[in-house]
Amino acid sequence: xxxxxxxxxxxxxxxxxxxxxxxxxxxxxxxxxxxxxxxxxxxxxxxxxxxxxxxxxxxxxxxxxxxxxxxxxxxxxxxxxxxxxxxxxxxxxxxxxxxxxxxxxxxxxxxxxxxxxxxxxxxxxxxxxxxxxxxxxxxxxxxxxxxxxxxxxxxxxxxxxxxxxxxxxxxxxxxxxxxxxxxxxxxxxxxxxxxxxxxxxxxxxxxxxxxxxxxxxxxxxxxxxxxxxxxxxxxxxxxxxxxxxxxxxxxxxxxxxxxxxxxxxxxxxxxxxxxxxxxxxxxxxxxxxxxxxxxxxxxxxxxxxxxxxxxxxxxxxxxxxxxxxxxxxxxxxxxxxxxxxxxxxxxxxxxxxxxxxxxxxxx
Ligand code: AMP
Numbered sequence: 144x145x146x147x148x149x150x151x152x153x154x155x156x157x158x159x160x161x162x163x164x165x166x167x168x169x170x171x172x173x174x175x176x177x178x179x180x181x182x183x184x185x186x187x188x189x190x191x192x193x194x195x196x197x198x199x200x201x202x203x204x205x206x207x208x209x210x211x212x213x214x215x216x217x218x219x220x221x222x223x224x225x226x227x228x229x230x231x232x233x234x235x236x237x238x239x240x241x242x243x244x245x246x247x248x249x250x251x252x253x254x255x256x257x258x259x260x261x262x263x264x265x266x267x268x269x270x271x272x273x274x275x276x277x278x279x280x281x282x283x284x285x286x287x288x289x290x291x292x293x294x295x296x297x298x299x300x301x302x303x304x305x306x307x308x309x310x311x312x313x314x315x316x317x318x319x320x321x322x323x324x325x326x327x328x329x330x331x332x333x334x335x336x337x338x339x340x341x342x343x344x345x346x347x348x349x350x351x352x353x354x355x356x357x358x359x360x361x362x363x364x365x366x367x368x369x370x371x372x373x374x375x376x377x378x379x380x381x382x383x384x385x386x387x388x389x390x391x392x393x394x395x396x397x398x399x400x401x402x403x404x405x406x407x408x409x410x411x412x413x414x415x416x417x418x419x420x421x422x423x424x425x426x427x428x429x430x431x432x433x434x435x436x437x438x439x440x441x442x443x444x445x446x447x448x449x450x451x452x453x454x455x456x457x458x459x460x461x462x463x464x465x466x467x468x469x470x471x472x473x474x475x476x477x478x479x480x481x482x483x484x485x486x487x488x489x490x491x492x493x494x495x496x497x498x499x500x501x502x503x504x505x506x
Contacts, residue, residue, distance in 0.1 A: 165227075167190065184486060187208070191218045283419075298313070347454065412445065441456055
């Protein structure tokens with residue numbers, strides 16, 4: 144299995160009728176505003192939808208054509224790919240698209256033009272690559288501990304895989320780390336293989352801001368389009384219990400995302416916000432050419448020294464963009480009109496079509 148051939152993708156794109164481009168995605172994650180934004184920019188829209196999941200897309204009237212499949216992962220099937228190409232589709236990736244289609248198949252046999260940089264998706268999915276990109280870009284991230292015996296302050300322990308924030312825990316010493324690991328092993332919450340892959344990092348005590356950037360490869364500019372903060376279960380519920388009762392109820396905190404709040408940051412922090420966005424874009428150009436292209440998100444914690452510390456990155460549209468399906472304070476500042484992340488993507492594609500340089504932004 145070889146990598147998707149860029150020349151083949153460009154050939155497919157050349158064969159498309161540019162007056163009848165369809166913006167397509169998988170019916171999940173942040174697709175509602177991507178499709179709405181595409182409609183606002185005058186595109187035809189299509190969605191690949193698992194049977195039984197179609198109601199929101201019908202009821203919000205954001206889809207012109209449904210491609211129904213038994214399972215989301217069927218988006219990579221040959222017939223579905225044919226159908227997408229027949230509609231002159233440009234596919235917008237998002238977190239669920241990558242999770243269901245599978246990174247290997249997106250890289251190796253999804254022969255449909257996509258918006259963004261296909262190669263960078265692996266860099267956000269694998270913790271070591273993600274860390275390399277952030278370190279080499281020179282942005283402040285939590286300190287990593289190679290060995291539990293080195294723990295010298297409060298740390299957060301994370302496990303790999305698609306378990307979200309389930310099972311993450313906080314420990315303040317090597318002993319506490321081992322106690323909690325042993326108790327989780329006994330309860331079969333984790334296995335020895337998870338322990339070997341446990342990621343230990345400095346616990347940052349601060350407020351959460353997830354910053355939604357858009358890098359316009361056509362204008363060579365980093366835009367800040369919105370910010371959200373996470374609503375996580377059960378940690379946000381536990382915080383509503385008075386401290387003395389928290390000890391009695393004995394709940395183990397988890398960090399499973401259930402929703403997002405829109406948020407704005409103290410204005411004096413915005414220079415740091417632009418600085419880290421610019422640095423990441425520069426770093427990505429060197430490490431994963433051509434680099435960022437379109438939406439990316441930096442999940443940060445701001446401590447009381449007013450440092451913006453990045454603990455996670457997405458190199459595509461993040462679910463928190465759903466907090467501005469219409470407009471955010473920041474996208475309003477820049478555009479003065481309704482501008483969701485989805486609409487911004489479609490506007491970039493529209494510009495690519497009118498300036499005849501779609502090849503710069505399609506992968
Ligand atoms: P993640 O799976 O890395 O997105 O983390 C899930 C949640 O855990 C975040 O939204 C934060 O609430 C929390 N978190 C992650 N990393 C840290 C950290 N280094 N310090 C404090 N809290 C963290």
